Amino acid sequence: MHAQVRQDRPQRAYDVVLFGATGFVGELTARYLAAHAPAGCRWALAGRDRGKLERLRERLAATDPAHAELPLLRADASDARALRELAASTRVLATTVGPYTWYGARPVAACAEAGTDYVDLTGEPEFVDRTYVEHDARARETGARLVHACGFDTVPADLGAYFTVRRLPEGVPLRVDGFMRSNAFFSGGTLASALTALGRGPQTLAAARARRLYEPRLPGRRVSGPVGAPRFSRETGAWALPLPTLDQRTVTRSAAALERYGPDFRYRHYASVRHLPVAAAGAAAVGGAVALAQLPAARRWLTARWEPGRGPDAERRARSWFTVRFVGEGGGRRVFTEVSGGDPGYDETAKMLAESALCLAYDALPRTAGQVTAAVAMGDALVTRLRRAGIGFRVAHSR
Numbered sequence: 465m466h467a468q469v470r471q472d473r474p475q476r477a478y479d480v481v482l483f484g485a486t487g488f489v490g491e492l493t494a495r496y497l498a499a500h501a502p503a504g505c506r507w508a509l510a511g512r513d514r515g516k517l518e519r520l521r522e523r524l525a526a527t528d529p530a531h532a533e534l535p536l537l538r539a540d541a542s543d544a545r546a547l548r549e550l551a552a553s554t555r556v557l558a559t560t561v562g563p564y565t566w567y568g569a570r571p572v573a574a575c576a577e578a579g580t581d582y583v584d585l586t587g588e589p590e591f592v593d594r595t596y597v598e599h600d601a602r603a604r605e606t607g608a609r610l611v612h613a614c615g616f617d618t619v620p621a622d623l624g625a626y627f628t629v630r631r632l633p634e635g636v637p638l639r640v641d642g643f644m645r646s647n648a649f650f651s652g653g654t655l656a657s658a659l660t661a662l663g664r665g666p667q668t669l670a671a672a673r674a675r676r677l678y679e680p681r682l683p684g685r686r687v688s689g690p691v692g693a694p695r696f697s698r699e700t701g702a703w704a705l706p707l708p709t710l711d712q713r714t715v716t717r718s719a720a721a722l723e724r725y726g727p728d729f730r731y732r733h734y735a736s737v738r739h740l741p742v743a744a745a746g747a748a749a750v751g752g753a754v755a756l757a758q759l760p761a762a763r764r765w766l767t768a769r770w771e772p773g774r775g776p777d778a779e780r781r782a783r784s785w786f787t788v789r790f791v792g793e794g795g796g797r798r799v800f801t802e803v804s805g806g807d808p809g810y811d812e813t814a815k816m817l818a819e820s821a822l823c824l825a826y827d828a829l830p831r832t833a834g835q836v837t838a839a840v841a842m843g844d845a846l847v848t849r850l851r852r853a854g855i856g857f858r859v860a861h862s863r
C-alpha cells in the first residue's frame with residue numbers, strides 16, 4: 465500500500481472530537497490532547513452532561529488558558545440523531561463510552577454513515593464482530609475507517625507483532641508469540657467491560673459465527689491464532705498463560721489483511737508470570753471470574769464494588785508499567801522484540817487513543833476503509849508517534 469493523505473475527505477468543523485470526555489480515561493485523554501495536539505488542531509469535548517463538560521474545560525484552562533474556549537458538544541450514546549450530528553461535524557471521533565456492547569452501537573453506526581473515522585477502547589469481541597457485520601460494508605462505501613481497541617487493548621500486541629514481522633524475512637511462514645507482563649490496576653469501566661464480555665458467551669460465539677459468513681477467504685495464505693497451552697517459556701524465563709483476548713484476534717486480522725505477514729502466519733498471546741504459585745492463582749482467579757460473570761446478580765455486585773468513572777490515583781498509576789515481549793521466527797531467522805511503557809490501563813491507554821485519533825486526522829496513511837486494525841490503518845506512522853510519545857518499541861536481539 466502506498467501512503468497518501470486523504471484529500472477526498474469532506475470539510476468538517478473539527479479534526480477530532482472526544483466523546484465520553486468526562487469519564488476517567490476520557491479526562492486523561494482530554495488532558496493528553498490539550499498538551500500534545502498540534503497547533504491549529506480543531507478539537508472538541510463531547511458528552512451527555514454539559515455541566516461536567518464545562519468543569520472539565522475549566523480544569524484544562526487552569527493549566528493552559530488557551531483551552532478556555534474549547535468547544536463543548538452535547539450528545540448521549542442513546543440519541544441516534546445527536547450522534548449523527550456529532551459524527552458529521554468531525555473528521556475523527558474518538559470514544560471512551562463503554563461497555564461498548566451496551567453503548568457503542570450508535571456512535572460507530574453514525575461514523576460509518578457519515579464517512580467519519582472512528583477509534584475506541586473496546587476489548588469486547590462481540591461488539592467488534594457485530595460492528596463488522598453491520599457497518600463494515602457501509603464504511604467502505606463512505607470511506608470511514610473504523611478502528612477498534614486503540615488502547616492497551618490491543619495496540620501493544622497489534623503494533624508489536626507488526627514491528628516484529630517487519631524484522632523477519634518476507635515471503636516465508638512466520639511464527640510470533642507475545643508475552644505480556646504488568647503490575648497495573650484497573651478501573652470500574654474496565655471491570656464493567658470485562659464482566660460484560662465474560663457474561664455473554666453465547667452472544668459472543670453467535671457474533672463470531674456471523675462474522676465468518678461475511679469475511680473474505682484467504683486464497684493461497686493461512687493465518688491462525690490458536691490458544692496455546694500453559695507452559696514454561698525458556699525465551700522469557702517465566703510461565704506463559706494463554707490469554708484468549710481480543711489482542712490475539714486483532715493480530716491475526718492484521719495478518720490476514722497484510723501480505724507482509726507471509727503465506728502462513730501464527731500468533732499466540734500469553735500472560736507472563738515469573739513464579740508457578742502466582743501463575744496457578746492467576747489461572748484460578750480467571751476461572752472464578754468467568755464463572756461469576758455468568759450470574760447477573762454477581763455481575764451487578766462486582767460492578768457496584770468499583771463503579772465506572774473511577775480509577776487508580778496518579779501516584780498508583782506512576783508506579784505502574786507494562787511490557788509485551790515478542791519472539792518471532794521464520795526463514796531461518798529469530799528475533800526478540802519488546803513494547804513497553806508506563807501505566808497501561810489509563811495513562812498509556814489515553815496516550816494511545818489520542819495519538820491514534822491524531823494519526824488518522826493528520827498523517828499520510830495507506831488508503832483503507834471499513835473495519836480495520838491499527839496496524840492496517842496506521843502501521844509505521846502510529847509506531848513513530850508512540851515512540852515519540854515515550855512508548856518503547858525495540859529489538860532486544862536477533863539471530
